[in-house]
Amino acid sequence: MERFQFQFVSQDATSRARRGTITTPHGVVQTPTFMPVGTRGSVKGVEVGLLEKTGSRIVLGNTYHLMLRPGAEIVRELGGLHEFTGWNAPMLTDSGGFQLFSLARLTKITEEGAVFRSHIDGRKIELTPEGSIAIQEALGADIIMAFDHVVELPNSRSVVADAMRRTVRWAARCQKARARDDQALFGIVQGGLEYDLRKECAERLAEMDFQGYAIGGLSVGEEPREMYDCIEAVEPFMPREKPRYLMGVGRPIDIIEGIRRGVDMFDCVMPSRNGRNAMAFTDAGPMRLRNARYERDPRPLEENCPCPACQRSRAYVRHLFATGEMLGPILLTIHNITYYQRLVAEARRAIDENRYAEFYQNKVEGWARGLAD
Amino acid sequence: MERFQFQFVSQDATSRARRGTITTPHGVVQTPTFMPVGTRGSVKGVEVGLLEKTGSRIVLGNTYHLMLRPGAEIVRELGGLHEFTGWNAPMLTDSGGFQLFSLARLTKITEEGAVFRSHIDGRKIELTPEGSIAIQEALGADIIMAFDHVVELPNSRSVVADAMRRTVRWAARCQKARARDDQALFGIVQGGLEYDLRKECAERLAEMDFQGYAIGGLSVGEEPREMYDCIEAVEPFMPREKPRYLMGVGRPIDIIEGIRRGVDMFDCVMPSRNGRNAMAFTDAGPMRLRNARYERDPRPLEENCPCPACQRSRAYVRHLFATGEMLGPILLTIHNITYYQRLVAEARRAIDENRYAEFYQNKVEGWARGLAD
Numbered sequence: 001m002e003r004f005q006f007q008f009v010s011q012d013a014t015s016r017a018r019r020g021t022i023t024t025p026h027g028v029v030q031t032p033t034f035m036p037v038g039t040r041g042s043v044k045g046v047e048v049g050l051l052e053k054t055g056s057r058i059v060l061g062n063t064y065h066l067m068l069r070p071g072a073e074i075v076r077e078l079g080g081l082h083e084f085t086g087w088n089a090p091m092l093t094d095s096g097g098f099q100l101f102s103l104a105r106l107t108k109i110t111e112e113g114a115v116f117r118s119h120i121d122g123r124k125i126e127l128t129p130e131g132s133i134a135i136q137e138a139l140g141a142d143i144i145m146a147f148d149h150v151v152e153l154p155n156s157r158s159v160v161a162d163a164m165r166r167t168v169r170w171a172a173r174c175q176k177a178r179a180r181d182d183q184a185l186f187g188i189v190q191g192g193l194e195y196d197l198r199k200e201c202a203e204r205l206a207e208m209d210f211q212g213y214a215i216g217g218l219s220v221g222e223e224p225r226e227m228y229d230c231i232e233a234v235e236p237f238m239p240r241e242k243p244r245y246l247m248g249v250g251r252p253i254d255i256i257e258g259i260r261r262g263v264d265m266f267d268c269v270m271p272s273r274n275g276r277n278a279m280a281f282t283d284a285g286p287m288r289l290r291n292a293r294y295e296r297d298p299r300p301l302e303e304n305c306p307c308p309a310c311q312r313s314r315a316y317v318r319h320l321f322a323t324g325e326m327l328g329p330i331l332l333t334i335h336n337i338t339y340y341q342r343l344v345a346e347a348r349r350a351i352d353e354n355r356y357a358e359f360y361q362n363k364v365e366g367w368a369r370g371l372a373d
Numbered sequence: 374m375e376r377f378q379f380q381f382v383s384q385d386a387t388s389r390a391r392r393g394t395i396t397t398p399h400g401v402v403q404t405p406t407f408m409p410v411g412t413r414g415s416v417k418g419v420e421v422g423l424l425e426k427t428g429s430r431i432v433l434g435n436t437y438h439l440m441l442r443p444g445a446e447i448v449r450e451l452g453g454l455h456e457f458t459g460w461n462a463p464m465l466t467d468s469g470g471f472q473l474f475s476l477a478r479l480t481k482i483t484e485e486g487a488v489f490r491s492h493i494d495g496r497k498i499e500l501t502p503e504g505s506i507a508i509q510e511a512l513g514a515d516i517i518m519a520f521d522h523v524v525e526l527p528n529s530r531s532v533v534a535d536a537m538r539r540t541v542r543w544a545a546r547c548q549k550a551r552a553r554d555d556q557a558l559f560g561i562v563q564g565g566l567e568y569d570l571r572k573e574c575a576e577r578l579a580e581m582d583f584q585g586y587a588i589g590g591l592s593v594g595e596e597p598r599e600m601y602d603c604i605e606a607v608e609p610f611m612p613r614e615k616p617r618y619l620m621g622v623g624r625p626i627d628i629i630e631g632i633r634r635g636v637d638m639f640d641c642v643m644p645s646r647n648g649r650n651a652m653a654f655t656d657a658g659p660m661r662l663r664n665a666r667y668e669r670d671p672r673p674l675e676e677n678c679p680c681p682a683c684q685r686s687r688a689y690v691r692h693l694f695a696t697g698e699m700l701g702p703i704l705l706t707i708h709n710i711t712y713y714q715r716l717v718a719e720a721r722r723a724i725d726e727n728r729y730a731e732f733y734q735n736k737v738e739g740w741a742r743g744l745a746d
Contacts, residue, residue, distance in 0.1 A: 041692060045699040047681050047707075050420060070668070070692045078671055078688050086685050295443070298451055308420050312459050315451055319414065319443045326418040326699065334420075 004142070004184035004211050006243045012350070014357035016235065016262040019348055022243055024090040024142035025182055026082060027057065031243060031264035032347055034255065034340045035060045035092060036272060040069065041085045044272050045330040046337070048086045054307065054334060055341030058090040058142075060267045063135055064099030067127075068118055072138035080140030092143040092267075095132045095174075097188070098216070098248065101150040109149060111166070129173040137180045143212065146174040148188040150217050160192035164201045167216075171205060184211035186245060192217060193226055195233040202237035213238050214245040215263070219254070228257050235262045252281060252343055253367065256360050259347050266344075271336030276329040278321045280309075281339040283366045287314075289332065294318040301335055305342070309335040377515070377557035377584055379616045385723070387730035389608065389635040392721055395616055397463040397515035398555055399455060400430065404616060404637035405720055407628065407713045408433045408465060409645060413442065414458045417645050418703040419710070421459045427680065427707060428714030431463040431515075433640045436508055437472030440500075441491055445511035453513030465516040465640075468505045468547075470561070471589065471621065474523040482522060484539065502546040510553045518587065519544040521561040526595050533565035537574045540589075544578060557584035559618060565590060566599055568606040575610035586611050587618040588636070597627065604634045611635075625654060625716055626740065629733050632720050639717075644709030649702040651694045653682075654712040656739045660687075662705065667691040680704075680711040 009019040020031040036043045036051070039062045043051055051059070061081055066072060078084045081091055097114075100106050104116040113128030132147035147170050149163040167190040178185060187205035191197030205213060215234060218227045231246065238244050245265035246258045255266050271281065280287040282302045287294075289301075295318060300310035309317060309331035320328030343363075350359035382392040393404040409416045409424070412435045416424055424432070434454055439445060451457045454464055473479050477489040486501030505520035520543050522536040540563040551558060560583035564570030578586060588607060591600045604619065611617050618638035619631045628639050644654065653660040655675045660667075662674075668691060673683035682690060682704035693701030716736070723732035 040696045040698060041689070042698045042700040045418075045703065047420075047423060047700065047703060049681060050423070065696075069696050070688070074669055074688065074692075077669060078686055084686070084689050084692075086681075086689075296447055296450060308422060308459075313451055313457070315443070315447065316414070316457055316459075319447075319457075323413045323438075323442050325413060325415045326702070327415040327420065329699070330418065330420060330703070 003182055006212065006241065008241055010351065012356040013354040015260045015360070017259045017347070017351045017356040018262055018264065019351045020243065020264055022090070024184070026088060026090045026142050029057045029090050030348055032259045032344050033058060033265055034344045035265065035267040036337045036340075037062070037267055037269045038085065038087070039269075040065045041075075041081065043333070043337070044276065045326070045333050046272075050308070050334055051087070051337070052089070054337040055345060056337060058092060059087055061091060061093045061139065061141060062096075062099060063093050063132060063139065064096040064103065066093075066139060067096065067135050068120055072135040076138035076140070082140065090143070091141040093136045093139050093141040093145065094247070095136065095145040095147040095188075096127055097132075097148040098150050100127065101152070111169075113147075129170040130177040133174050133177040137178070137183065141183065143184045143186060145214065146171040146185060146187050146210070148190055148216050150190070150220070151192065153192055153217070153220050153222050155192060157194055160194055161197055164190040164192075164197050168201060168204050171210070172208060175208060175210075186210055186212035186214050188214045188216040188247070189234060189238070190217045191234075193222060193230055195230070198230065198234040199237050202234050206237070206239050210242070212243040212245060214247050216247045218246065219249045224254065224257070227254070228261065231258060231261045231263065238262075252340070253364070255340070255343060256347060256363055259344075260356065260360055271340050272333045275332035275334075275336040278328065278332065280317075280332050281336050282371070283363070284372065285367045285370045287371060289314065289317050289328070290321050291318070302339075305335065305338060307335045307338040376555050379585065379614065381614055383724065385729040386727040388633045388733070390632045390720065390724045390729040391635055391637065392724045393616065393637055395463070397557070399461060399463045399515050402430045402463055403721055405632045405717050406431060406638055407717045408638065408640040409710045409713075410435070410640055410642045411458065411460070412642075413438045414448075414454065416706070416710070417649065418699070418706050419645075423681070423707055424460070424710070425462070427710040428718060429710060431465060432460055434464060434466045434512065434514060435469075435472060436466050436505060436512065437469040437476065439466075439512060440469065440508050441493055445508040449511035449513070455513065463516070464514040466509045466512050466514040466518065467620070468509065468518040468520040468561070469500055470505075470521040471523050473500065474525070484542075486520075502543040503550040506547050506550040510551070510556065514556065516557045516559060516585065519547040519558060519560050519583070521563055521589050523563070523590050523593070524565065526565055526590070526593050528565060530567055530570075533567055534570055537563040537565075537570050541574060541577050544583070545581060548581060548583075559583055559585035559587050561587045561589040561620070562607060562611070563590045564607075566595060566603055568603065571603065571607040572610050575607050579610070579612050583615070585616040585618060587620050589620045591619070592622045592627070597630070600627070601630050601634065604631060604636065608635045625713070626737070628713070628716060629720060629736055632717075633729065633733055644713050645706045648705035648707075648709040651701065651705065653690075653705050654709050655744070656736070657745065658740045658743045660744060662687065662690050662701070663694050664691070674708055675712075678708065678711060678715070680708045682708040
């Protein structure tokens with residue numbers, strides 16, 4: 001694995017926030033970074049040329065969805081996920097663990113792996129650590145994830161501990177199962193909200209020397225405060241010289257709370273999903289574009305946003321949603337992803353200039369102030 | 374009207390096809406040209422930057438739809454249709470006549486105008502020649518259309534003659550009602566399939582000196598052959614030094630049949646509508662991308678097509694439709710509009726080189742041959 005590299009660039013003087021660069025076979029990513037989600041080989045509604053212009057540098061694909069349709073073998077035959085989708089920049093695939101937990105009708109978890117029924121046709125499928133790696137190697141992303149056992153929260157300590165230890169054993173099997181040397185493999189720290197279990201997991205995975213480490217199993221129903229505290233508790237035990245990825249998180253506030261606690265990578269469907277539902281993220285908080293108040297509003301969603309939606313008026317975007325035009329969801333998805341990318345870009349600049357705490361404060365105050373009118 | 378100009382460039386030696394340029398306040402259009410349809414201020418699913426890359430130079434907006442939502446006054450307040458939609462190139466609006474015929478629940482046509490019920494909320498609305506012009510002036514397209522009376526075909530000669538003569542009287546009222554001098558007004562030739570009525574209409578409108586002339590009321594159920602014959606019958610009576618626009622037409626074959634008979638401008642929802650329904654136009658005829666035969670097909674929809682869809686594989690486009698991803702309709706809409714623009718661009722080159730008949734023959738043979746596999 002010489003083609004993957006994480007370079008720790010600097011530590012903010014006012015927080016745990018840090019700057020880094022990730023080098024992959026398909027290009028370099030500045031961290032902290034946000035990865036839009038291209039579940040089934042497409043960030044919904046966004047052509048890759050426009051996606052690139054949002055400032056996105058790395059995109060996530062879902063192993064679970066892609067193994068069902070079109071199938072990993074077809075993607076491999078067609079040259080892998082980069083060639084298939086036309087996204088010729090870094091990509092990451094998750095392991096399927098989270099979707100088995102959230103989406104599939106999971107029928108059974110054993111030490112061997114998971115048996116589940118497809119949410120599409122009910123077909124029975126087995127997914128093991130070895131199978132997840134084989135699929136992710138066929139998909140061919142730059143970064144792949146170990147297959148983990150996710151449990152819902154709250155849950156009993158013994159269930160959480162059991163899933164965490166299985167996750168560690170599965171991580172070892174994932175490492176052993178690898179055949180390609182041009183992808184980075186990240187381990188996933190589990191352990192619910194039990195700090196000592198998180199610590200144990202982080203330490204055991206650290207000993208196994210993965211190329212990066214994720215915090216998994218959060219943002220599954222716990223309070224934001226509990227999530228932040230948990231990140232804070234586990235961070236000291238995650239190797240400083242490796243990238244840290246907080247999976248499936250989150251709202252803009254969660255992103256900057258995560259960065260503040262030393263997280264380098266994030267992914268979330270929120271900018272695209274909320275965009276499709278007529279919600280735009282702005283520095284003054286969320287804007288709901290179905291609202292009649294925007295009927296004649298000539299202003300862009302947000303001043304200084306370079307995205308194509310902000311070359312139009314709020315009235316135009318509102319009109320698109322009012323008439324059910326596809327372009328409404330498209331434009332707001334692009335705006336929201338651009339918003340997230342501008343947010344992490346600003347965070348990177350703030351860290352470079354040792355003023356992350358101030359940046360954080362300004363953002364929080366802006367969101368709290370809300371829209372002026 | 375000094376800002377609008379049609380320049381007749383050349384006549385093909387092998388057909389009635391002709392080359393021209395239309396100059397408008399928002400730019401120059403080479404003819405023959407195809408106008409994609411942006412019904413409600415958006416070509417469905419296509420961001421304007423991508424629309425420009427299809428080779429489109431002029432876009433059509435629908436007066437009927439825009440007067441209902443968001444309303445012409447709102448568009449005017451927001452700077453007109455160019456500013457509202459972000460399309461800063463030439464635009465044309467139709468007069469609403471055809472949509473009253475095809476879409477609205479038309480309740481009454483009198484000499485004064487039409488009374489109809491909105492297809493959205495059933496609200497009763499009156500549209501007169503003067504009203505249509507006022508709305509089109511508020512929308513602010515570069516080319517606006519006279520308000521015409523469209524009847525379905527087949528129909529009795531007396532109904533067709535009555536509607537044609539009303540269309541002529543309404544055209545005179547439209548001319549008189551104009552307040553802006555920076556838009557071109559086109560008259561619309563009606564007369565069904567009765568060649569003498571078409572001739573009478575064309576001659577009477579020609580005397581009134583419009584900036585351009587349209588052939589309306591075709592592609593409403595008659596056979597293609599009847600349409601072609603009708604164009605051929607009316608063409609000699611349409612001023613040679615003015616642009617000629619065949620409204621709402623059509624399939625690729627209809628476009629090249631029209632050009633061959635001296636038509637300069639076309640518009641149709643077919644490339645976008647069929648694209649949304651998984652049909653791609655190609656030089657070997659239509660390709661249906663839901664078909665399982667494309668599941669592993671690594672080829673682009675069409676070789677040499679520069680559109681973003683053709684930077685992917687057929688397998689990828691098929692996957693997008695199979696999984697219901699928005700990007701499928703988006704990519705095929707872009708491909709199809711690009712296909713139409715490449716078709717008219719090739720037609721223009723063929724006319725420039727006096728080989729339109731050969732170009733026509735090659736296209737027809739290609740479509741007839743069909744897909745090789």
